[in-house]
Amino acid sequence: MNGMQSKVKIIYFSLRDSKASQIELSRRKFISLSFSAFAIVLLLVSAFLAFSTNFYQDLEISSLAKLNKHLNAQLVGLNNELIQIETRVNDLEREDDELRIIADLPKIDSDTRDVGVGGFTYVNDEMAMDSKDLMQQILGYQQVLDKMERRIRLAQISREQVRNKFGENARVLKHTPSIRPIIDGRIRDKFGMRIHPILDKIRNHPGVDIAAERGTEIFASAAGVVEKVVTKYTLNRGYGKQVIINHGMGLRTRYGHLSKILVTKGEKVHRWQPIGLVGDTGLATGPHLHYEVIKEGKKQDPLRYMLDMD
Ligand SMILES: [Zn+2]
Known part of the structure; x- marks a missing residue:
């Protein structure tokens, strides 16, 4: 190319025979040709870009749609x-x-x-x-x-x-006392006012009398601790040999007129544990158990604490 002239010479070599050839162009033609070439390249590049952008967008949209569907599931x-x-x-x-x-x-x-x-x-x-x-x-x-x-x-x-x-x-x-302390024992005297069988006077009876043969086993009516054991007594007075069990919750039971005591003071007992044998020690007309239920110091009707009664 010679810039000094108003013509442009393009010299090129054939790869086949290494022969030099040349084209001579006017400067104006060369410029317009260059512009055309540049324009074509530009067009191609922008077309490619437009295509690829669309392509990636489509790809993105479809993958987002997939993700959305997946998330939904x-x-x-x-x-x-x-x-x-x-x-x-x-x-x-x-x-x-x-x-x-x-x-x-x-x-x-x-x-x-x-x-x-x-x-x-x-x-x-x-x-x-x-x-x-x-x-x-x-x-x-x-x-x-x-x-x-x-x-x-x-x-x-x-x-x-x-x-x-x-x-x-x-x-x-x-x-809680809930059984009759003698199996098959017969209730002879109930709780409350009564004519005393020996004294023949109206007296309050603070428990129940359960008649049974001498030597019959007496059972603790609930779990508790033996609070008191009375072995010394006056003939024909009081409840004779007796046991008092503290059940907790303000509840105590007393077992009187025993012929023999089978527990000691402070001993822990459970319901149905034999604690003594029926007798007639103290003031008694015959062998029986005098049984009391005491709540917060007040005598209760023991029948209300015999849930196994029929
Ligand atoms: Zn009695």
């Missing part, structure tokens, strides 16, 4: 699990309500249990969701899960209360 899966958990929590609470009734504990109302799901809707396969919907839904799940966790925790606390109450009830039952 995941949410539906979560839904179903949540519904199952909620069903179980409902069952747990229903069982808890029943146990509380049996244990004689106050009912936990549904407000306290916070049962309502509160505006949350479970999604399904058909729902089309944008990212805002998705976020909303995920927040909703979080709230539902929090609520479920609170409900389970409350049910656990309640279960503990029921367990304690049952334990307490069992302890109370174990220590």
